[in-house]
Amino acid sequence: MSTYNELIHSYRKQFKEKGLPPETVKAFLFELCNDYEVNLYLDIDKQVDKRIEDKFMKGIERLLNNEPMNYVLGYSYFYGYRFIVNKDVLIPRPETEELVGLILSQYDEYYKGRKIKVCDVGTGSGAIAIALKKEEDNLEVYASDISSEALTVAKQNALNNNCEITFLEGSMLEPYIDNDIKVDILVSNPPYIKTVETIESSVYDFEPHVALFGGSDGLKFYREILENAHKIIAPDGLIFFEMGYDLKEQLTDLAKQYLPESEVKVFKDINNKDRMLMIKL
Numbered sequence: 001m002s003t004y005n006e007l008i009h010s011y012r013k014q015f016k017e018k019g020l021p022p023e024t025v026k027a028f029l030f031e032l033c034n035d036y037e038v039n040l041y042l043d044i045d046k047q048v049d050k051r052i053e054d055k056f057m058k059g060i061e062r063l064l065n066n067e068p069m070n071y072v073l074g075y076s077y078f079y080g081y082r083f084i085v086n087k088d089v090l091i092p093r094p095e096t097e098e099l100v101g102l103i104l105s106q107y108d109e110y111y112k113g114r115k116i117k118v119c120d121v122g123t124g125s126g127a128i129a130i131a132l133k134k135e136e137d138n139l140e141v142y143a144s145d146i147s148s149e150a151l152t153v154a155k156q157n158a159l160n161n162n163c164e165i166t167f168l169e170g171s172m173l174e175p176y177i178d179n180d181i182k183v184d185i186l187v188s189n190p191p192y193i194k195t196v197e198t199i200e201s202s203v204y205d206f207e208p209h210v211a212l213f214g215g216s217d218g219l220k221f222y223r224e225i226l227e228n229a230h231k232i233i234a235p236d237g238l239i240f241f242e243m244g245y246d247l248k249e250q251l252t253d254l255a256k257q258y259l260p261e262s263e264v265k266v267f268k269d270i271n272n273k274d275r276m277l278m279i280k281l
């Protein structure tokens with residue numbers, strides 16, 4: 001039996017040797033302790049709780065194998081809400097929390113508390129849809145994905161967060177068109193990594209490829225959405241996209257090509273990168 005401190009130090013060394021960030025060890029143990037209401041900082045020199053040690057030993061090997069910590073834990077936090085995540089869904093990113101913040105502020109400006117319909121295309125874990133509904137109950141929220149496995153996770157997340165969302169399965173806008181659903185706001189964080197781009201192995205090896213790649217120019221799914229948007233969005237509606245930081249010019253041109261009367265605005269993320277695009281029809 002060892003103390004929490006000893007456990008951290010023995011594994012920090014292994015992480016360093018493998019070129020992985022040693023801080024991960026403490027962060028992982030901290031999360032496990034929280035689940036058992038143990039305060040790691042107060043108990044740092046106490047013997048490790050057996051239940052925590054068992055979980056730690058199982059998980060640490062996966063972390064040493066470069067698997068993202070949220071998959072090992074089985075959950076992630078997004079906009080203050082807890083979401084189940086597994087190999088079938090992308091781990092929601094902090095940039096996407098900024099997208100949710102932008103949508104909520106623009107909703108206040110354009111719709112001023114009115115009841116409106118919103119859809120989240122490519123919902124994955126349901127992060128965007130669920131956070132929007134939790135923050136603004138006047139939104140009637142639809143969420144769709146091509147992956148039935150992802151939808152299973154998203155539905156469970158909606159249930160766990162006590163949140164009413166209508167889920168649809170299908171490719172891009174097809175399920176909305178087929179069911180004659182019209183919305184005021186369309187939001188999507190579609191797969192946008194270029195197929196030729198090299199990405200971190202922890203992402204490539206563990207996150208679902210259907211959630212990552214957006215064709216040779218990264219624009220495949222934006223094109224599909226923009227081409228069909230007029231079929232499901234109200235004439236004065238809004239579209240919000242998360243985008244690759246290097247897609248600003250191309251995506252603006254694409255929006256103007258398909259929706260020539262619209263106003264297009266790009267917003268930067270906290271790291272000063274072009275990250276969100278808003279289209280006012």
Ligand SMILES: C[S@@+](CC[C@H](N)C(=O)[O-])C[C@H]1O[C@@H](n2cnc3c(N)ncnc32)[C@H](O)[C@@H]1O
Nearest residue numbers: 092122123124145146147171172189190191211
């Ligand atoms: C970048 S992930 C975004 C997930 C989630 N919205 C988020 O922001 O964390 C893209 C999502 O699009 C889904 N997807 C990929 N191709 C699709 C398609 N043709 N139609 C609908 N969804 C698709 C993937 O399954 C994945 O869940």
